[in-house]
Amino acid sequence: MKFKFVFTLLGVFFAFNMASAQDCNVTLSLFNESAKVNNFSDAYPKYKQLLENCSDSHILIYQRGEKILEGMIDEEENVERKQELVQEFIDNQMMRLEKFPNKTKKADIYADIAMIQYKNEVGSLEERLEAFEKVVEIDKDNFASPVALYAYFRIANDLNDAGERDIQFLFNKYDEVIELIETQENDKAIEAKPLIEKQEAQEELTSREARILKNSEIYLRNYTKIKGSVNSLLGSKADCDNLIPLYNKDFEEKKTDVNWLRNANERLSAKDCTEDPLFFKVSEALHQIEPSANSAYSLGQLAEAEGNRKKALEYLNEAAELATDKGRKSRIYYRIANNYNAQGSYSQARTYYRRALDNKPSLGVAYLKIAEMYAKSANDCGNSVFEKRAVYWLAADYAARAGRVDPSISSNASGAAESYKGRAPQKSDIFQEDAAGTKISFSNCWIGESVVVPNL
Template sequence: MKFKIAFTLLGLLASYQVAVAQNCTATLSLFNESAKVENYDDAYPRYQQLIENCPDAKLLIYQRGEKMLESMIDLASTEEEKQKLVQEYIDNQKMRLEYFPNDTKKGDILADIAMIKYKHEIGSLEERLKSFEKVVEEDKENFSSPVALYAYFRIANDLNDAGERDIQFLFDKYDEVIELIETQENDKAAEAEPLIKKQEEQEELTSRESRILKNSEIYLRNYTKIKSSVNSLLGSKADCDNLIPLYNKDFEEKKSDVKWLRNANARLSAKDCTDDPLFFKVSEALHNIEPSANSAYSLGQLAQAEGDKAKALNYLNEAGELAKDKGRKSRIYYRIANIYKAQGSYSQARNYYRKALTNKPSLGIAYLKIAEMYAKSANDCGDSTFDKRAVYWLAADYAKRAGRVDPSLKSTVDATVESYNGRAPQKSDIFQEDAKGKKITYSNCWIGESVVVPNL
């Protein structure tokens, strides 16, 4: 008898589970259709049924739910209703992360939650700041939203303006946010670089490659705008007039404090506050206690300012070897490249510009510098007048790369490319030489690269 009851109960449970599954499938289908056409009056109650009865049914619940709740928040007629919907949005994102972790980037979701709190002023400034700090702590590699990165620094700036956090806190947050932006810029530029090169070699991109390239270039443009906005927010707070008194005041007390010296050295160096005696005192104190990339770089700056280029290059190369951060390495190698370029040592300069680009693929200005050196070498490379002028195509290609990886250079790049193309062989020259598609190699000079004659 007991066995019969047990089997009956099992049967009833199995029937119930089948019924629930069927009901979830039907509800999900109806919810999807309503949400897709933004009929939220119909979609919302079905959404509530789904997250209560079958929260692990489909990722689609949370994808549609996110968009639906965002729209409903914007349309809310009372503050109470808005607050309730904001919490539901936060719960939606958390449940997505809980039930579909393999299909969800944690950094994206945590940034979404931080942004909804920021946008609708949920909690205090400190509480909103902590929401963004959580993204950095738990998944900064996927903290990629340009708008969220800006909001993070905006909160830090507001706290400083309100007198709740000091200027050093703001400087630290600035460094953190700029590093996050540049990390994302480098990732997108590294994605784009081989595809740009493929285009330059007149190879057709697949539809997937075209999407990747388009997406990367959109993000790069947005990061450029956000970085400019962050710099505008910091504004005059970080100029030499504020930095020098700030660090001068504490130098005697802090001159044995390595962390303080590092921060002061990095900030003064970044803002080119190198003429004041404080900069030398900080740099020397830091290098004596702890020889590092920053202190070696600063001493290199000082040697360069004094006109001792050999000494400057020694210090700067030491800095490049000691630097662990790729962005820092890139800045050091770029400075070294500029010294060699100014001396007319183009091959050495290109080596260091390439080192800078290896560490920071979004450093478009390095491509422009290489383009400029190629253009200046046109008369020294090639066996014929046509081949010499063809160097300008190669220079134009490098200039174009600059604009692709750093959209802030667009106007400069456009003018530069137009200038180089104007000096390169024209359509009639190509026809006269019967050179269309010809590959010209510059093995007789420092350039050592090839260019394919375009079909103009």
């Protein structure tokens, strides 16, 4: 009798849970339909009901909750109610992180919170800045929202304009935000690279691969726009006319301060303020105290300016070896490559352009430089006129790739690619040679690559 009673209770318990789960699913379905069409008056009560009774049931509660709360905040005119909704939005995001941590990136959540505070002017400028700094502190590798990255720097710029933070603070934030953007650019370029190469080899992408490539290229275009906007905000504040007096004023006092010298050296170098005597003084002082990638790079720049190419390459190679930051390594390798390119040492130049790309896959200009070198070498490669002209297909592929990984140069890259295609064999030439789909190798010259003749 006792066991029968226990089983009866268990049956009632499971039946109750099943009924409760069914109720949650029904409410969630109705909520989802209303939320999809922005029917806030119908969706919001159901959302509140789901939070109260079914908060663990599905991540969709929080995904749709985010969207309807954003919409309600935008439409709300009452200031007090708007602030309440902002807090509900924050609570929604934090509950999503708590309930579904394995399906949620911390950076996305904290960036959403920072953005809602930014858009609705919640708190002081300093408090809004802290909200973005929290994203960097907690999960900077996944801080990917282009709009949020711009807002982060915009707040720093506003603080500087208001006289609440000095210019060095703004420079530091600029460096930080540009590094965050370039980290995401590199991630997307790495994602896109094998898929672009697959397309260039005339292989068909799967629907999933096509979707990944499309998203990567959209993000790359957006990062290019945001980087341009950030640079516009900084504007003349970082020009040599402002930097040189700023650092000259403090040089004697700071010439043994490694951190100050490092910052001054990097800023002057980045803005090509290299002709002023201050640049030499800062670079030399830094290299004596702490030989580093930055100081070696600066001395390489000075050697270049003096026309001593051999010495410049020694310093630049030293700088590349000392550099630990991939973005910095990439810039140094690119400069070395340009030196070899200018000398006509194309094989050496390509080696360094590729090293630059290994460290920064979104450096499209390096692909463009390789394309230019290939085009210049067309007459030195191949065993026939057709094969020599086929080099231009390879050049066109590299030029097209340049624009895809770096949308900021897409116009120049596509123009170059079309120009190279115009110099490559045309349909009549391919037909006459009966070469469609064949592979041509350029092993008889420094290029050492191959290209597949397009099918007619």
